[in-house]
Amino acid sequence: MDDALAPIRQKIDAIDREFVRLLNERLELAGEIGKVKRSSGGSIYASEREDAVLRKVCSWNDGPIKDEALRAIYREIMSAAIALEKATKIAYLGPEATNTHAAAIKKFGASVDYESIATIADLFTAVEKGEADYAVIPIENSTEGSVREALDNFVESDLKIVAQIYLEISHALISNDSPEKITKVYSKDQALAQCRNWLQRHLPHAQLVDAPSTSRAVEIAKNEPGAAAVAGELAAQFHEVPVQVHNIQDKSDNTTRFFVLGKKPAGSAGDGRDMTSFLISLGDQAASHSGALLKMLMPLAERGINLSKIESRPSKKRPWDYYFFVDVSGHYTDLNMKAALKELSTFCPMVKWLGSYPVVS
Numbered sequence: 001m002d003d004a005l006a007p008i009r010q011k012i013d014a015i016d017r018e019f020v021r022l023l024n025e026r027l028e029l030a031g032e033i034g035k036v037k038r039s040s041g042g043s044i045y046a047s048e049r050e051d052a053v054l055r056k057v058c059s060w061n062d063g064p065i066k067d068e069a070l071r072a073i074y075r076e077i078m079s080a081a082i083a084l085e086k087a088t089k090i091a092y093l094g095p096e097a098t099n100t101h102a103a104a105i106k107k108f109g110a111s112v113d114y115e116s117i118a119t120i121a122d123l124f125t126a127v128e129k130g131e132a133d134y135a136v137i138p139i140e141n142s143t144e145g146s147v148r149e150a151l152d153n154f155v156e157s158d159l160k161i162v163a164q165i166y167l168e169i170s171h172a173l174i175s176n177d178s179p180e181k182i183t184k185v186y187s188k189d190q191a192l193a194q195c196r197n198w199l200q201r202h203l204p205h206a207q208l209v210d211a212p213s214t215s216r217a218v219e220i221a222k223n224e225p226g227a228a229a230v231a232g233e234l235a236a237q238f239h240e241v242p243v244q245v246h247n248i249q250d251k252s253d254n255t256t257r258f259f260v261l262g263k264k265p266a267g268s269a270g271d272g273r274d275m276t277s278f279l280i281s282l283g284d285q286a287a288s289h290s291g292a293l294l295k296m297l298m299p300l301a302e303r304g305i306n307l308s309k310i311e312s313r314p315s316k317k318r319p320w321d322y323y324f325f326v327d328v329s330g331h332y333t334d335l336n337m338k339a340a341l342k343e344l345s346t347f348c349p350m351v352k353w354l355g356s357y358p359v360v361s
């Protein structure tokens with residue numbers, strides 16, 4: 001067999017050598033881009049350019065490699081490029097090995113530095129003070145709804161949303177013991193709730209115990225005989241505890257949306273590939289004028305700007321006064337968007353642009 005493999009492996013070696021040479025050539029070019037960006041004060045991470053690169057390489061793909069594999073490879077190539085252009089720190093809502101950590105790695109790869117930060121407010125502060133270059137925060141979950149703390153922090157902050165990440169949330173049963181020995185299951189209440197049917201069916205006698213986070217649950221279960229944790233697979237890897245059963249969540253389409261926050265806005269990905277988020281206040285009109293909310297939406301609708309989300313939050317200034325968080329299609333620099341905003345500003349006391357970012361993560 002070895003005789004048959006040797007010549008093929010020689011060819012693979014020759015290709016790998018060429019790969020490494022080309023990767024280094026590509027990285028050197030990224031280094032040149034980094035110099036330009038550093039001298040002009042541009043943002044090192046360019047979500048719209050990464051979106052274009054990923055789309056281009058997938059459109060060139062006519063071989064057996066899956067687009068998903070190509071995207072994962074390019075994720076790491078561009079991660080290395082970011083790190084070479086500038087040592088880059090990504091802060092995320094901790095602790096380590098939770099879903100927000102997994103989302104951050106999905107977006108930024110293995111070459112950048114990561115820091116776990118305990119609260120969403122502190123994540124905003126870390127980027128504002130320059131202690132981190134970007135922050136990754138959860139914004140909404142397909143079953144649990146919006147993360148209110150995240151929305152509220154946008155009111156005072158000048159940070160911009162530069163990218164979004166969608167992460168399918170899957171849970172695993174993680175333990176040093178096999179499932180038939182499990183008598184106790186630790187996890188965060190939400191994760192236990194999302195696996196309720198599976199746990200009832202497979203571990204009906206196990207005691208379910210609340211933990212501060214899924215990652216902490218794995219840490220606790222690691223040292224307790226007969227204990228397991230429900231958590232993501234990153235937590236299993238991170239704490240070096242085996243996965244006993246994969247994908248135990250009751251719903252397979254449980255997805256969380258995250259935002260990447262930075263100091264400088266992202267450019268346009270073009271071709272209808274951008275989304276924009278705003279914060280709008282109607283002031284007293286919301287309570288006193290019938291149809292005020294409709295009036296707020298008309299400048300967008302009349303220009304064909306598609307509204308994908310609207311959510312209200314109390315302003316905390318006066319009772320029954322609200323801010324509206326709005327997600328629409330298009331980029332802030334689009335002409336119809338500019339015109340809509342101009343019209344909105346004529347009757348809304350506050351129209352705040354929170355950022356424009358590529359639709360696809």
Ligand SMILES: O=C(O)C(=O)C[C@]1(C(=O)O)C=C[C@@H](O)C=C1
Pocket residue numbers: 030033034044045046047049050053077078081082085
């Ligand atoms: O094109 C750029 O702006 C780069 O910095 C290069 C590059 C890449 O490797 O292709 C790297 C990081 C950016 O986030 C986008 C793209």
